[in-house]
Amino acid sequence: MSADELPAATHTVAEWVASVEAGGPLRGFRCPQCGFTTATWNLACLRCGRVGLLEHALGSAGRVVAFTLLTVPGDEFLNDAPYAYIVVELDGGGRITGWMPSVRTVDGLRIGERVRFMASYKPGVQFVRESDTNDPRKGG
Numbered sequence: 001m002s003a004d005e006l007p008a009a010t011h012t013v014a015e016w017v018a019s020v021e022a023g024g025p026l027r028g029f030r031c032p033q034c035g036f037t038t039a040t041w042n043l044a045c046l047r048c049g050r051v052g053l054l055e056h057a058l059g060s061a062g063r064v065v066a067f068t069l070l071t072v073p074g075d076e077f078l079n080d081a082p083y084a085y086i087v088v089e090l091d092g093g094g095r096i097t098g099w100m101p102s103v104r105t106v107d108g109l110r111i112g113e114r115v116r117f118m119a120s121y122k123p124g125v126q127f128v129r130e131s132d133t134n135d136p137r138k139g140g
């Protein structure tokens with residue numbers, strides 16, 4: 001396959017950032033052949049190799065599958081440290097990295113804990129505990 005035959009991604013990084021800043025939905029990709037869902041750009045499906053992934057709106061909530069505590073942050077997060085840098089398995093598929101300003105110690109978060117995307121004026125994908133949000137689907 002030549003470079004001319006490679007399909008263009010359904011959205012650019014700039015479009016992805018704009019959607020995050022607008023509060024979502026988080027944009028991702030879905031394989032039309034096997035249904036594999038991913039938040040990251042790939043030339044082909046990581047599961048079956050199919051070229052040409054489709055645009056897919058990712059879930060806005062999920063479970064923490066990994067995290068670390070950042071105590072030496074970048075300039076934009078100087079006033080937020082320490083905070084958790086997390087990997088989230090989103091409902092419906094796709095893993096994404098983000099940050100949680102409310103976590104101050106390694107004991108302040110558990111693997112498997114439910115979290116929800118919340119737009120922030122800071123860069124990156126901010127998550128908060130699902131139990132801290134007023135999700136009307138939970139009945140108030």
Ligand SMILES: [Zn+2]
Pocket residue numbers: 031032033034035036045046047048049050
């Ligand atoms: Zn696939």
